[in-house]
Amino acid sequence: MIFRLIGSRLLAAIVTMGVAAVVIYGSLRLIPGDPVSAITAGTRLTSEQRAALREKLGLNQGFVSGFTHWLGSVLQLDFGQSMVYGSSVNDLLAARMPTTVTLVLYAAALSLVLGLGMALVSATRPGIIDRIGLVVTSLSIATPSFVVALVLLGVFAVQLRMFPATGSGDGFGDMVYHLTLPAIALMVATFGLVARIMRATFREELVSEHVEVARSRGVARMDILRRHVVRNSVGPMMTITALLLAALFIGTAIVETAFGVDGIGQLLVVSIARRDFPVVQAISLLSVGLFVVTSTIADLALPFVDARVRAVGGLR
Amino acid sequence: MMSTATNSSAAAAAAAPLEISGLSITVQVDGESRPLLDKVSLSVAKGEIVGLVGESGSGKSVTSRSALGLFPGHAITTGSVVVDGVEVIGASAAQLLELRRTRASMIFQDPRSSVNPVRRLGDFLTEGLRARGVGRAEANRTAIGLLEEVGIRDPARAMRRFPHEFSGGMLQRIVIAGALSIGPRLVLADEATTALDVTTQAEVVALLKRLQAESGTGMLFVTHDLELAAALCDRIVVMYAGRVVETGAASAIFAEPQHPYTVGLLGSNPRLTGERATLTPIVGRPLALAEAPAGCAFRDRCPIAVPACATEVPALRPSRATEVACIMPGDEKAA
Structure with missing residues (x-):
């Protein structure tokens, strides 16, 4: 049973990645008219340069052979050369990866701590506190991260001068300092959803009969919360975390641009503007890959926290 | 209140496992007060099984839960609930924890x-003892012993297994073991066998009776099934719409029910022995106390009701072998 679960999750992951690869590669071909003129819009090229570019992008081949050729390189983790920077896409990504990974993990930690904390407080304190919580989470869900970024910049960077307005710092400590405002911007835009979903999950457990039984046995309140309410919500928590990490990675495009952080997100925005196709393709594939990897891990970890899944080989 | 806690160990030796007197509970729903219980009194002596019988909404669950201080939200509670010498009403959170543990x-x-x-399952079984501060090893030993007692094969292995690996009947035996793990003076069984199929129910009832007899604990057996209660219990308390309407020895209630409601409950159950008779259901639906008419709450469904039934709530008075809250007790043939 357990092997069937693992098999079906891995198969789903491979299929998702395959479809994403086709779409991402196809986007180059879907550009109306001649992709080369679209990519080089505005610059005059000699016909030799034009031909070289067509060759480099694999546009002389048919879709299928072009795709297989591209996929072959990608599977060897070779994303080609950047058309703007001239260096290899791998080098560009590798240089920016530590910054973006730190930012995503930093923001995820903040978002989870605040979101789960609010969810627990709201779930256990119905009434005025819960209602205030609903308003706060609504605000978080409704506010886009660039608005938060502008407010944070105006207040903490320009007015109070507590944090730098741009840059990603040198060395780990300085980087964390530089990434604090961007991480808070991402947190503000995401913790509301975490709080909402987990509040519902906690509430469901709190009114369940096994909690009533524990209460009837004189189990201390904190132990009930820990061993029954939070313990039984670990599955949904893992799923949320997986989705949050993927969403935050996408979110870095806006936030890194707003705060002038030299990371993958900003590279994506710049590359789209300059039509640096190999870079855009690599980052797109990376974000799909991250989503697939985190949610597959969350699914595969479920049997370890819920024995019932182990028995039936599926989700509840 | 503080003195009850400190004196409790001395008082416990003499005190009855459960002594409820004049318990009334009213809850506030949307700014409206809705009464649930009206001056309920009952007691469970050491080594005694008392059946608490009634239809849904009669307040039997609310009554039994009050013994653990598990009152509904926004409840106003008057009267007295004394468990093993400890007064529950007005008890502090710490006293309630001690009581439940x-x-x-x-x-x-x-x-x-x-x-x-x-x-x-080991976590479930030892939870009560661990909450009291018993060490893990000792709690495990106690739990394994109890599992053996309730008829679970390979108890040590069962401790490491999960609930979904057991049938409903086996799981209820494990729940019973969990309830007995703390060595309680009072066990409250709230429809404890209702969710089980009939043969399993008989086994679990027999198990409950055996364990209760061995430990000498008092038991309040809450059920809607009057015949089951009559077979298992020493005494029976019948509730209707938040009030006790009849109480007495199980045999007396079964043989000579005095309240028309008790008569109706027995008449609506099929008998396997004796002469064959048509089932006579009680007309109408069971009422909660909040929607009950003035006077006797049962009068709208009662086959022998007279205008005098509306004047006041009848008090419990002795009639033949039982005590009954009816102005015309034992008069079922009048219908």
């Missing part, structure tokens, strides 16, 4: 939802 435990209806599905 050492003196009284409850077996709930559905074992499938009583046990946390993601934790091991």
Whole structure:
């Protein structure tokens, strides 16, 4: 049973990645008219340069052979050369990866701590506190991260001068300092959803009969919360975390641009503007890959926290 | 209140497991007060099984839960509930924890939802003892002994297994073991066998009776099934719409019910022995106290009601072998 679960999750992951690869590669071909003129819009090229570019992008081949050729390189983790920077896409990504990974993990930690904390407080304190919580989470869900970024910049960077307005710092400590405002911007835009979903999950457990039984046995309140309410919500928590990490990675495009952080997100925005196709393709594939990897891990970890899944080989 | 806690150990030796007197509970729903219980009195002596019988909404669950201080939200509670010498009404949170950890435990209806599905059975079984501060090894030893007692094969292995690996009947035996783990003076069984199929029910009832007899604990057996109660219990308390309407020895209630409601309950159950008779259901639907008419709450459904029934709530008075709250007790043939 357990092997069937693992098999079906891995198969789903491979299929998702395959479809994403086709779409991402196809986007180059879907550009109306001649992709080369679209990519080089505005610059005059000699016909030799034009031909070289067509060759480099694999546009002389048919879709299928072009795709297989591209996929072959990608599977060897070779994303080609950047058309703007001239260096290899791998080098560009590798240089920016530590910054973006730190930012995503930093923001995820903040978002989870605040979101789960609010969810627990709201779930256990119905009434005025819960209602205030609903308003706060609504605000978080409704506010886009660039608005938060502008407010944070105006207040903490320009007015109070507590944090730098741009840059990603040198060395780990300085980087964390530089990434604090961007991480808070991402947190503000995401913790509301975490709080909402987990509040519902906690509430469901709190009114369940096994909690009533524990209460009837004189189990201390904190132990009930820990061993029954939070313990039984670990599955949904893992799923949320997986989705949050993927969403935050996408979110870095806006936030890194707003705060002038030299990371993958900003590279994506710049590359789209300059039509640096190999870079855009690599980052797109990376974000799909991250989503697939985190949610597959969350699914595969479920049997370890819920024995019932182990028995039936599926989700509840 | 503080003095009850400190004196409790001395008083416990003499005190009855459960002594409820004049218990009234009213809850506030949307700014409206809705009464649930009206001056309920009952007691459970040491070594005694008392059946608390009534239809849904009669207040039997609310009554039994009050023994653990598990009152509904926004409830105004008057009267007295003394468990093993400890007054529950007005008790502090710490006193209630102590009560639930050492003196009284409850077996709930559905074992499938009583046990946390993601934790091991050992965690469930030892939870009560661990809450009291008993060490893990000792709690495990106690739990394994109890599992053996309730008829679970390979108890040590069962401790590491999960609830979904057991049938409903087996799981309810485990729940019973969990309830007995603290060595309670009072066990509250709230429809503890209702969710089980008939043969399993008989086994679990027999098990409950054996364990109760061995430990000499008092038991309040809450059920809607008057015949089951008559077979298991020493005494029976019949509730209707938040009030006690009849109480007496199980044999007396079964043989000579005095309240028309008790008569109706027995008449609506099929008999396997004796002469064959048509089932006579009680007309109408069971009422909660909040929607009951003035006077006797049962009068709208009663086959022998007279205008005098509307004037006041009848008090419990002795009539033949039982005590009954009816102005015309034992008069079922009048219909």
